[in-house]
Amino acid sequence: MKAAPLHERIRREIEARILSGAWAPGARVPGEIELMAQYGCARMTVNKALSALAHAGLVERRRRAGTFVARPRSQSMVLEIADLAREVVARGQTYSWQLQTRREALSEHPEMPGPVLEVEGVHLADGMRLAFEHRLISTAQVPEVLTADIAATAPGTWLLGHVPWTEAENRISASAASPALARALGIAAGDPCLTITRRTWRGGSPVTLVHQHFVASRHELVARFGAA
Amino acid sequence: MKAAPLHERIRREIEARILSGAWAPGARVPGEIELMAQYGCARMTVNKALSALAHAGLVERRRRAGTFVARPRSQSMVLEIADLAREVVARGQTYSWQLQTRREALSEHPEMPGPVLEVEGVHLADGMRLAFEHRLISTAQVPEVLTADIAATAPGTWLLGHVPWTEAENRISASAASPALARALGIAAGDPCLTITRRTWRGGSPVTLVHQHFVASRHELVARFGAA
DNA sequence: ATAGCGAATATGTATAGACAATTAAACCAG
DNA sequence: CTGGTTTAATTGTCTATACATATTCGCTAT
Numbered sequence: 001m002k003a004a005p006l007h008e009r010i011r012r013e014i015e016a017r018i019l020s021g022a023w024a025p026g027a028r029v030p031g032e033i034e035l036m037a038q039y040g041c042a043r044m045t046v047n048k049a050l051s052a053l054a055h056a057g058l059v060e061r062r063r064r065a066g067t068f069v070a071r072p073r074s075q076s077m078v079l080e081i082a083d084l085a086r087e088v089v090a091r092g093q094t095y096s097w098q099l100q101t102r103r104e105a106l107s108e109h110p111e112m113p114g115p116v117l118e119v120e121g122v123h124l125a126d127g128m129r130l131a132f133e134h135r136l137i138s139t140a141q142v143p144e145v146l147t148a149d150i151a152a153t154a155p156g157t158w159l160l161g162h163v164p165w166t167e168a169e170n171r172i173s174a175s176a177a178s179p180a181l182a183r184a185l186g187i188a189a190g191d192p193c194l195t196i197t198r199r200t201w202r203g204g205s206p207v208t209l210v211h212q213h214f215v216a217s218r219h220e221l222v223a224r225f226g227a228a
Numbered sequence: 229m230k231a232a233p234l235h236e237r238i239r240r241e242i243e244a245r246i247l248s249g250a251w252a253p254g255a256r257v258p259g260e261i262e263l264m265a266q267y268g269c270a271r272m273t274v275n276k277a278l279s280a281l282a283h284a285g286l287v288e289r290r291r292r293a294g295t296f297v298a299r300p301r302s303q304s305m306v307l308e309i310a311d312l313a314r315e316v317v318a319r320g321q322t323y324s325w326q327l328q329t330r331r332e333a334l335s336e337h338p339e340m341p342g343p344v345l346e347v348e349g350v351h352l353a354d355g356m357r358l359a360f361e362h363r364l365i366s367t368a369q370v371p372e373v374l375t376a377d378i379a380a381t382a383p384g385t386w387l388l389g390h391v392p393w394t395e396a397e398n399r400i401s402a403s404a405a406s407p408a409l410a411r412a413l414g415i416a417a418g419d420p421c422l423t424i425t426r427r428t429w430r431g432g433s434p435v436t437l438v439h440q441h442f443v444a445s446r447h448e449l450v451a452r453f454g455a456a
Numbered sequence: 457a458t459a460g461c462g463a464a465t466a467t468g469t470a471t472a473g474a475c476a477a478t479t480a481a482a483c484c485a486g
Numbered sequence: 487c488t489g490g491t492t493t494a495a496t497t498g499t500c501t502a503t504a505c506a507t508a509t510t511c512g513c514t515a516t
Contacts, residue, residue, distance in 0.1 A: 005470090006469080032497070063479060064479040065496070174442070175402075176420045194401060219401075234499080261466080270502065275468080278467090289466085291465085
């Protein structure tokens, strides 16, 4: 056991009391002066602990009023969507990518106007077809992609390593496989698919628009969190 | 425009340079001493700015070495899963909940052993069936739920307001509707459904296990982020 | 060359004090 | 009682300083 910094200890002790329910939502948390005396430290130290808790959303602080345990939670959880290649490898499977189509085009897609690189291909885990991907990449925003070897590296993986995004939107839905999609994935038409549509922007300009269709029986999105 | 605190201004200026790509991943960020001179302030102030950036994962700090722009992003994004009632209302629709089954039982489910309240019902948006829910709630962990009016309030909404969770797991998948599910949702058997399975714990003990089956054509999970 | 060791350096933590900003509560005038 | 005004409690920000801690770099002995 390593000696944790004092502000960390204070933070954890208060956090524990909140998570255990000992301090109910809405309850008043001791003020900085009080905690300062209690721990025999400077106000900056307890301030750091309380600020961290406020940042994490566990407490709410109001001047003149004090610090209070925040009402339950933002009523929401978050799901992490990782890069597919990493995710597959993390599960102990071997990942591979099969490029099927690559062409430069002038997109008339309302969400991605202008010159784009259009890519289609299949993601495989242990050689089994996992997902079909259709992607548009703005060549105006990412000219380097034209010289990238996207037959060897999946475009999503390549992009993550080369282009930081500033905004992104994910849509997750279920649908029945169209005949063409069923053929690409080797399943029956009408079989359920999990579809992820992701758009990313960089400073307001669209970078990429991607549809990933997963074979439902072969993929699940999983996310686990601790509230700490 | 309100005058932002100095540490906030410093944080934002550095953040902007990273997000714009002016400072590439791996590049060295000016040290605290340097920034201190540059902004004419105390070291604690720049420290606060840099610590916040480190906490957000935008930079990496190593003693003796310095501060560096972190490698692209955690290669992952985050999807917010809100409470269903809120989500529907946020879209401007009216939300309602139809309780179908409520019984106390002794669960032999491996993930939720012990006495549970088992609830089944349907979520409606503007009167249209949106999702079928099957839920187990541990009555050992949440005895108050036995007296809650879960015919009036959906159990998920009730729980969010009463029981803080400390851990949660979400699984999202697609599947074809079973005949029973199709009947409950008023769709055809075999139609694609989006399924969310969520388990939450409080201090290691399971609190609730829920399956929500959405009519694929009527629901999508959407999440949008700005990195700024 | 190489392994080990010491020193330099950048961050991490903490103190004590000061003033600013916000706002709940007390007070007061009508 | 009502509405506006003052007061004071509490958090927010910042300074200047000090020492702790980790880690790279270079020196030295092998």
